[in-house]
Amino acid sequence: MLVSVYRYNPEIDxxxxxxxxxxxxxxxxxxxxxxxxxLLKDKDSTLAYRRSxxxxxxxSDGMNMNGKNGLACITPLSExxxxxxxxxxxLPGLPVIRDLxxxxxxxxxxxxxxxxxxxxDTPAPAIERLQSPEERAELDGLYECxxxxxxxxxxxxxxxxxxxxxxPSGLLQAYRFLADSRDTATNERLxxxxxxxxxxxxxxxxxxxxxxxxxxxxxxxxxxxxNMLIQQAT
Amino acid sequence: xxTSITSFGRSGLYDWMMQRxxxxxxxxxxxxxxxxxxxxxxxxxxxxxxxxxGTGMRIYxxxxxxxxxxxxxxxxxxxxxxxxxxxxxxxxxxxxxxxLAFIYVVWGIQILWGI
Numbered sequence: 001m002l003v004s005v006y007r008y009n010p011e012i013d014x015x016x017x018x019x020x021x022x023x024x025x026x027x028x029x030x031x032x033x034x035x036x037x038x039l040l041k042d043k044d045s046t047l048a049y050r051r052s053x054x055x056x057x058x059x060s061d062g063m064n065m066n067g068k069n070g071l072a073c074i075t076p077l078s079e080x081x082x083x084x085x086x087x088x089x090x091l092p093g094l095p096v097i098r099d100l101x102x103x104x105x106x107x108x109x110x111x112x113x114x115x116x117x118x119x120x121d122t123p124a125p126a127i128e129r130l131q132s133p134e135e136r137a138e139l140d141g142l143y144e145c146x147x148x149x150x151x152x153x154x155x156x157x158x159x160x161x162x163x164x165x166x167x168p169s170g171l172l173q174a175y176r177f178l179a180d181s182r183d184t185a186t187n188e189r190l191x192x193x194x195x196x197x198x199x200x201x202x203x204x205x206x207x208x209x210x211x212x213x214x215x216x217x218x219x220x221x222x223x224x225x226x227n228m229l230i231q232q233a234t
Numbered sequence: 235x236x237t238s239i240t241s242f243g244r245s246g247l248y249d250w251m252m253q254r255x256x257x258x259x260x261x262x263x264x265x266x267x268x269x270x271x272x273x274x275x276x277x278x279x280x281x282x283x284x285x286x287x288g289t290g291m292r293i294y295x296x297x298x299x300x301x302x303x304x305x306x307x308x309x310x311x312x313x314x315x316x317x318x319x320x321x322x323x324x325x326x327x328x329x330x331x332x333x334l335a336f337i338y339v340v341w342g343i344q345i346l347w348g349i
Contacts, residue, residue: 156316160315160316160317161316191235192235194235194245194246194247195235195236195238195245195246196236196241196245196246196311196312197238197246197315198236198246199246200246200247200249200250201312226247226250229247230247230251233247
């Protein structure tokens, strides 16, 4: 099959280019895209990409495969290859460090902005802060986010304003703490989000939902944040 | 919190709410106008003039004009902050949009009360 990989080494290349490589899949098996990248790396060791757990848990190998963001390690070739061709590009919208490796600083800055930790000013109980099973269930579909950035880099609003719009990933996390019964900073958190960019740059096109490798729904979480803001302000 | 001084109401929630409220006004006005034109296929100038001579219709039309202007401002402001990266050019674009909106309001009032 033909693999077209985005290559860019700023120390050598003047501009990024696409490198076409013909590759035979051993045994014709339906391997994961990450395995294919290893085959490519065996041929050309200068190819750079991030990877770690190789099972969709660490979120390191987010990339754009035939136009759709996803994790290379849990995406089988049969899911993305079209006409025996696969185009691999880095996640769109963030600066490229080298080949498929992107600079995620902007993404993490937005994550930092939403204060991704429990805030509770009440005196700590002797053992732990308890939650009822129902309160705990509120966090399902939120806590599973692995910060792979597939969603935020699929979002045009994040492409145009990565410094101002929190992005689907950050907002999913923001709601994770707004929805937590143990967190007491709800009003402060909401006050931080009520500007024309942080939340409201989301126009609900659901690209984030379409690509999330964990099957999460940031658009729904954003809707819930908006409802909380409305409840508070009307 | 991202600071913004050129958006419609400073608050994202306020802009969001205004965008929806004005959309409702515009939707009802559009449906009313289409309905009126469909039910009056042989519309004469006198009939058209009578329609807009009533205070109720003038208030409704002015509300629709103001809604259109507010709706357009929020929309164009979003477009400009997405696509025009250079602050000076963005401000010029926004100023032109604001000026046009103001002209349309004054012009609209003049037409409505000049019948």
